[in-house]
Amino acid sequence: MNTLDDKRFEGWPAATETRRGLLRHTVLGMTSLGLVGLTAACGGNDGADGPNRGGALVTNVSEVAVRDNYFEPAAIEVPLGTTVTWRWEGDHDHNVVGDDFASDVQTEGDFARSFTEPGRYAYRCTLHGGMDGEVVVAESGA
Numbered sequence: 207m208n209t210l211d212d213k214r215f216e217g218w219p220a221a222t223e224t225r226r227g228l229l230r231h232t233v234l235g236m237t238s239l240g241l242v243g244l245t246a247a248c249g250g251n252d253g254a255d256g257p258n259r260g261g262a263l264v265t266n267v268s269e270v271a272v273r274d275n276y277f278e279p280a281a282i283e284v285p286l287g288t289t290v291t292w293r294w295e296g297d298h299d300h301n302v303v304g305d306d307f308a309s310d311v312q313t314e315g316d317f318a319r320s321f322t323e324p325g326r327y328a329y330r331c332t333l334h335g336g337m338d339g340e341v342v343v344a345e346s347g348a
Contacts, residue, residue, distance in 0.1 A: 263342060270339060271295045272302065275331070277339035286345050289320040300337070304329040 264279040268288050271278040274296035284290060292302045292309065293316045302309040302317055304327050309317035311333065321327065321343040331337035 269293060272300050272331075274298050275300070275334045275337050277331075277337065280338065281340040281342070283342040283344055284321060286324055286343055287320065287322060288343070289318050290341055291316050291318040299333060300331045301333060302329050302339075303332050 262279075263281045263283050265283045267279060267282050268284055268290050270282065270290065270292045272292050272294045275298065277292075282290070294300065294312055294314045297313065299311050299313050301311045304319075307319045307329075321341060324343045324345045327341040327343065329339050329341070
């Protein structure tokens with residue numbers, strides 16, 4: 207063993223410690239990137255992208271598209287007695303859940319609900335945070 211080499215590297219971390227640190231930082235970085243990607247893939251109704259993502263109230267519509275990952279339109283106003291139909295158009299599982307109604311989790315098909323009382327009915331997809339909508343039921347002539 208050469209004592210000159212030992213003195214030259216004295217105080218430096220051993221090569222295995224340096225590799226462990228590099229591996230630890232690499233794994234942490236990749237994990238962070240994965241979480242960012244997963245968050246972006248799940249999406250949400252942040253009002254920034256997709257038509258009507260801001261939740262502007264749309265009238266004369268009784269059908270809502272269930273897309274990846276937002277409702278279109280997100281907010282509708284219908285007259286009393288209207289049946290609203292949600293139609294799945296995306297590729298991922300979603301559901302429609304309000305205070306007194308709920309669809310199955312599904313990737314295709316539709317779900318309908320008649321609104322016989324005036325008021326505001328918020329609903330959401332329980333699988334995707336931020337995927338929200340609202341049906342406003344107006345009394346006739348209001």
